[in-house]
Amino acid sequence: MEKIKIAFNLNDQDVSIETMPNKRLLDMLREDFNCTSVKEGCGEGECGACTVLRNGEPVTSCTMLAGQVQGERLLTLEGLSKNGELDILQKTFMEAGAVQCGFCTPGMILSAKALLMKNPHPSRDEIRRALSGNLCRCTGYTKIFKAVEMAIEE
């Protein structure tokens, strides 16, 4: 197999790389761009720990190939805070106690971010639905809902 060259925007920076076309997006982000906030929990697109935003939409990077992001905009948790200023969701996740082990946190925050970008005032049910692809085994989700609701109020 031959390497392919792809160019895309990662966390507001234009980047390009030569990579194997069958490399998973997850592996490319972690290994080639050191975006280790992107976690692998299952490798089958079920747990959501590897969620990144692709043109503002949450996708599981373990079920995508590197080549699929040619020319697109990707956001990982590394790119969420701007100039050292935390995103509102990062603040409310801390304040609400929505973080325990932290392994689901990057994907969870990004799914919540995608929701708020599309719908600035979601209901509890809309929050549940938006986060239903992100599994958490520690928190019982309740403080995560609260964190998202706190971010709405701000």
Added chain:
Amino acid sequence: MKKRGKGVGSMWYGIGNTGLPNPAAAFIEVLSDTSVNLMVGCADIGQGSTTVMAQIAAEELGLSYENIHVISADTMVTPEGGASSASRQTFISGNATKLAARQAKATLTEVAAGFLNVPGEELIFRNGEIFSSNDNSKKMTYRELMAEMKKHGRLAVGAGAYNPKTTYLHPETMAGIPYEVYSYATTIAEVEVDTETGEIEVLKVVSAHDVGLSVNDTMVEGQIEGGVVMGEGFAVFEKIECSNGVIKNPIFSKYLIPTAMDVPDIYSVVVECEGECGPYGAKGVGEPALIPSIPAIAAAVEDAIGVRFCCLPITPTDVLRELGKLKTQ
């Protein structure tokens, strides 16, 4: 038809290992600028023990939480902490932390008493200040105290170890003292059962937990909420399917754990209860958080449809079978 029901479940839980020694230790040092290094063996696996230890050390030393830096679970640096299991770390490593801080404080007290010219027993350490409980004009800041310590060549260090007071259990009757202290809890669950599909929806859960002292309400609630949802999984979702020793469902798409869609409204009630044995009375909540929701949800299903189940989890298929609605066996 959708039928609702309510159920109660309670539990008790002995803190620490059963009828066995299970000590933990801590080292502490207050530095000249009043920042603190606390070294505990206790592994924080997300439950928040590092934060709990910092709060206990801050309280005992009379410094702020921000002053405490915790180094945890590094066997070349930290003393033995035992396992993060048995809901034991707040109680056991917490007591060890308190004892370590107390030992450092004994030296601090001696030096402060000399400087302020009051008996050490009178001194209160609080919010970065040291003052006499009898005469609050006799006071100094922690920074002044650390300067005084330096002048006298004293170091504010401490080591603490704690082993819960238990006995080995008698091999034939199990008589003895299995645990030093117990946490208690009661959960009440409300469910709705769809008698056409067999689906069980857990609507609301109230869970009241006697934790002794709540070191951090948000974290205690976090344990309770996580436990309730894991208990929901235990009661109505989860089961490893094993055939000829092979696990058939080792992945999330086949072993279903609760998602954000499944979470009931959870009402945590934190109950405190005075006691001497835990650090400031604190016990444990990690496992108690899970336990009573399981029987409460099972009882609520029974209440809803009047059928008693003897196996967990109770799945939609089980509900339909008991209601005589399964078309094929």
Added chain:
Amino acid sequence: MSDRDFSVLGQSVIRKDALSKVLGEAKFAADYKFEGMLYGGVFRSTVPHALIKHFDASKALALPGVACVLTAKDIPGKNRTGIIIKDEPCLVDDKVRRVGDAIAIVAADTPEQVNEALDLMEVEYELLEPIFTVERALEEDSPKIHGATNVHAKKHLECGDVDAAFAKCDVIVEHTYNTSMLTHMFIEPDAGIARYEDKIMTVYCSTQNPHYDRADVAGVLGLPNNQVRIVQVTTGGGFGGKLDISVQCHIALLSHFTGKPVKMVRSRKESTNVSAKRHPMTMKAKTGATKDGKIQAVEVYMTGDTGAYASYGPAVITRAVVHCMGPYEVPNVRVDAVFTYTNNPMAGAFRGFGVPQVAYCHEGQMNAIAKELNMDPIELRLLNAHKIGTTIATGQVLEESVGFKETLIQAAAKAKEVM
């Protein structure tokens, strides 16, 4: 919540680890990288009970990038691990006891080479009769999984005169309760990375039990405990499933033999297949009360399947027996419990150590008694609840911090308000 005079306790301060976690900077074991590191993998049994007649790794060793393949005979120290009973081989030496037993380990330059090497390893088994039920395990003619008996642990607790007490009861309820084998499903699969640092074997890993890990890694390598350093890195949940040894001994061995850092990250499937499970249990309970609602006697017979290795089985059975009458004053108690080895997946610690199972049983019994007596279930519990001065079935007198009644009262009040 606390009305006592504290300055820091009772405050919902922000967790120490919150900032690094919301920034995505917290480093979990799989996020570590060391210069020149190799990747490790485990060749596992696909049968539940067998002798190994022949194992051949020659094709794997011939692959480019493969640094070494190790089997039991390479272990410099003791080939047994386990938190309470050291009955689990680090690498199978005598026989396979479950699907997923580790037979060989490999280190190679890339994860792809590791997988290729694992595919090329060959093993020939002599199959033994497997045991999958407690009943079969207890039969005299069943094959024995460890030593001379399949009984892993047996416990008996007794206080008072149970038979006489039942004779005086107005109501007696008898039910059998079953719970399933469950898995933790912590979201972070087990992972670790090991290397020598200044001649100290240093293992960075996801664990709930670093000091225990140290002893087992030292044991397997034949090193003194102070020549092994376990550093627990940010750990993605455990719930009891990261108390046993996972990758620690394997990566330490591979690093020891290759002289390079070795990293191992389990797939979800491998993690679930080989980490300990919750004990499936059967509990047959008999509870008797007088018509005033006082519980007079409880009798429980419970069995559990601890699978191929003991893990935390001894802790689970003991705790289950002590707790199985619930938080109630019961003057007459008799409990018998038997856990057996089988060739099923290993069962061990899982949040609650058997108490979730027995709580399903004792609370089912309490609700059944309440129904028989037409009593409110909260009232029945209040009437029998532990309090200061209660003597429990082991003879211990509860002297302080017994807040059970308050949980009943406050839960009932809150439920009245919101349900």
